[in-house]
Amino acid sequence: MKLVYVFDAYCGWSHGFSGTLREVVSRHPELPVEVVSGGLFIGSRRVPIREFGYVQGANAKIAELTGAEFGEAYERLIADGSFVMDSEAAARGVAALRQAAPERAGELAAALQHGFYVDGRSLSEATTYRKVAEEAGLDADAVVVAFEGPEAPHTAAHDFHRAAELGVTGFPTLLAVDGDSVTPLAHGHATADEIDRQLAALPTP
Template sequence: MKLVYVFDAYCGWSHGFSATLAELTRRHPELPVEVVSGGLFTGARRVPIREFGYVQGSNAKIAELTGATFGQAYEHLIADGSFVMDSEAAARGLAALRQAAPARAAELAVAMQEAFYRDGLSLSDADTYRTVARAAGLDADAVAAAFAAPGAGKAARADFRRSAEYGVQGFPTLLAVDGDRATVLAVGHATADQVDQRLSALGRTR
């Protein structure tokens, strides 16, 4: 069995799930975790953030339910409403980081979201991935080069297809995958204890 975490780096609820994901990886080192990017802000939804008038209210609810924090640098980045959230660029970034350290994909996904939601760094900027890679002890130049390479775009599109094949309709979605069987463990918000209860029902305990 493995865990498959389908998230979008520009999804506030995915940011709110980061603490649960980190705790689950700590509790279950025996379970591999694959991270798949969803395409929340692509195509016609790739517009200035002012078009999504619910962002501030949604973030307040996320903070209340999950304890997630939103940094001043992030608030400053989105303050004038012109910032464009591009999920394909973020998926390319995850692909570049994942290529550098496949076994650390969950950790790196959390670091990406902290770069945006805490530090106000654009996930469309190669320098953001240099910063994340450097902090993780990875080759920053190699990660930045991978982000810009055609292979990252192919990996991003492959992630979007996988998300659709799993039937994911909301981010984040955490799945337990055993062979051809995929079981939903969480959608949107759940604590580590709640996920553990669902894992126990599948025969996995702490």
């Protein structure tokens, strides 16, 4: 069995879930974690952030419920409303980091969200992935090449297809996958204890 974490790097609720995911992973080192990017802001939803009037209110609720941090640099980045959240670019970056260290995919996804929501770094910029890679001790040049390479759009599209294939319609979603069996463990918000109870209730092979 493995855990499949379907998230979007530009999703505030996914940012809020980072702490729970970290705790679940530390409690269950025996479970591999596959990280899949969902396409929250693609196509017609790839527009300036001002068109999503609920962002600040939602972030306040996320912070209250999960303790997630939304930094001053992030507030400055989105202040004039012109910033465009591009989930396709973010998915390319997640894939590049995941390729460099598959076994650390969950940790790297959280680091990337910290880069945006705390440090105010655009997830469309190669420099963001370079910084995350360097701080994680990875080959930063290789990560940037993967982010910018000709295969990158296909990798992002594959993630979006995988998320849809798993039946995921909202982010974040944590699934337990065992062969053809897919069991939802969390959607939106959950504590590590709640997820543990779900895992304990799964039938043993």
